Amino acid sequence: MVSILYIYNVFDLDLLSWHYPLLILAGFVAGFINTMAGGGSLITLPLMIFMGLPSAVANGTNRIAIFMSAFSANAGFKSKGISNYPFNVYLGLSGLLGALIGAQIAIDIKGELFNKILAIIMIIVVLIIVFKPKIDSIQVTERLKGKHLLISLLTFFFIGIYGGFINAGIGFVIMLFLHYYNRLNLIKVNATKVVIVLIYTTGAIVTFAIAGKINWIYALFLASGNFLGGWVSSRWSVKKGEKVIKLFLLIMVFIMSVRLWFFNS
Secondary structure, eight states: OHHHHHHHHHHTOOTTOSHHHHHHHHHHHHHHHHHHTSOTHHHHHHHHHHTTOOHHHHHHHHHHHHHHHHHHHHHHHHHTTOOOTTHHHHHHHHHHHHHHHHHHHHHHOOOHHHHHHHHHHHHHHHHHHHHOOOOOTTTOOOOOSHHHHHHHHHHHHHHHHHHHHTOTTHHHHHHHHHHHTSOOOHHHHHHHHHHHHHHHHHHHHHHHHHTTOOOHHHHHHHHHHHHHHHHHHHHHHHHHOHHHHHHHHHHHHHHHHHHHHHOOO
16 A cells, blocks of 8 residues: 555656546547648647646657657558658658757747748648549659659758657648658558658657656656557558548648647647
8 A cells, every 4th residue: 555655656646637538538539640640739739738737848748649659650550561661761860860959949949930830831731632633653653762862851851850849730741742752652651651750759759858848647648548549540541541541631731720820829
């Protein structure tokens, strides 16, 4: 009994609090959405701020959950035989360098203006992906080497900066680039995306952790939901194919854009 009370006091856990089951539920939904398209952080970040976390701590705490959903999603895609190695690792490492910069910025600077710009970009992204002319996969080959790889590495360095800064909605940007520049189908796009996010998020986690901007208890509960959501979504998206991914893109971009534009404060 004494040991149980000791653990309770050390971790400051309120076993009857509604925070923890809600964090698990929100984590599952966010993990599912992040794997299918992106924008899950727009659920988890406001929730943790509402629970009383400072915005920088909520931002840092959210990275643990993002890491876990990317990790489980990657395992899910691999179990279905979907992989794009080593291209995904190259882009992930480039994004990691950028994320170290972006996470450091995020510790001291807020991004309300950038969020409004992002809201407009997201609408453009989803319109292009949803209403694009059908691409003949027989005539179009993937572009993963040479100058295309170099341009991709440079692009993902800057994507990594934003990913390190706040990450919300970055999945749409990654999907747009991989789909239209590297010519990957949307299932391969998602499988590549989760590896990239997994790698660069490690840099963001280290930066936030050093600055003491992670609530590890909240992170544990949120990440457990994200892990399960990423696993379920990765396997389900492969089974359902590109049409359901486009539907999620349309829905989540609309919700995210409204949230970014009208509720920044």
